[in-house]
Amino acid sequence: MRNALLMTAGLLSALSSSMVIAQSISVQTHSLMRLPNNASVVQLDRLEVADYGTLLIPRGLTEVRVGQLVMGHESRIAIVPSVDSFTLQVKQGDLSSGAEITARGAPGTFEKAPSPGRNLNLRIEALNADELSIDARGGAGSPGYAGLDGGNGQEPGCTWGAASRGFDGDNGGNGHDGAPGAVVRLELPQAFADERVKVNVQGGAGGIGGEGGRGGKGGASKGCLVYHTDGAKSGRNGDKGQSGAVGPAGSVNVRKL
Numbered sequence: 001m002r003n004a005l006l007m008t009a010g011l012l013s014a015l016s017s018s019m020v021i022a023q024s025i026s027v028q029t030h031s032l033m034r035l036p037n038n039a040s041v042v043q044l045d046r047l048e049v050a051d052y053g054t055l056l057i058p059r060g061l062t063e064v065r066v067g068q069l070v071m072g073h074e075s076r077i078a079i080v081p082s083v084d085s086f087t088l089q090v091k092q093g094d095l096s097s098g099a100e101i102t103a104r105g106a107p108g109t110f111e112k113a114p115s116p117g118r119n120l121n122l123r124i125e126a127l128n129a130d131e132l133s134i135d136a137r138g139g140a141g142s143p144g145y146a147g148l149d150g151g152n153g154q155e156p157g158c159t160w161g162a163a164s165r166g167f168d169g170d171n172g173g174n175g176h177d178g179a180p181g182a183v184v185r186l187e188l189p190q191a192f193a194d195e196r197v198k199v200n201v202q203g204g205a206g207g208i209g210g211e212g213g214r215g216g217k218g219g220a221s222k223g224c225l226v227y228h229t230d231g232a233k234s235g236r237n238g239d240k241g242q243s244g245a246v247g248p249a250g251s252v253n254v255r256k257l
Helices: none
Strands: 011-016 019-027 032-034 041-049 054-057 063-071 076-079 086-095 100-102 120-129 132-135 183-188 197-200 251-256
Touching: 019 032, 019 054, 041 054, 120 132, 132 183, 183 197
Parallel strands: 019 041, 032 054, 041 063, 054 076, 063 086, 076 100, 086 120, 100 132, 120 183, 132 197, 183 251
Antiparallel strands: 011 019
16 A cells, blocks of 8 residues: 555644644545654644545654544554553544554564553544444464474384384474553543443464474385385374463543543
């Protein structure tokens, strides 16, 4: 997807290196746009994310203040994981069906541990939406390493020795635990019913266990001029590693304005 950044009046001013003010930002349909990472606070008169569009909030941005927020059908505001909490303050919110705010943690890899959901403080003073949907789950745990394959056994000789058995494969490594879900604090209009608020703060799934190594082949049988030497058994396959545990759930606190 290509970046789409439309500012109806452009940047008005930068009060400091940590704050940027703009009149209007629009993310076009089926487009991805990332807000600047050189400021910690962005203030906007209007923010519109069109149908199927995505606005990416970078790690270094900790607060966005919006006069009017418009989110189209199946649009996203995706908040990059960080140890710093993120705050979104909205005067008027208009959210179409399928619109979602995500603050999910990143899954773990072989080189990197999973990250928890990013803690989120969301204040919306007036809200027009059938549903407010937030996904702040923790990242899935890192997978376990695959076990090493066992070495092959040696073939027998015709004058001496017997075939050797294949070596066993190593067991796979255990998967690592999932990361915690986020802490989400909401301030919403009194008239917006609690059952219309859908927040997922589950802990991340446990990482899958690594596959066991394959057992090595036993030495093959061999026919000689005088006698026949038998082959040896193959080594045992290693066991698959255990899956990691699900991460702890986060929490949700809702306060009515």
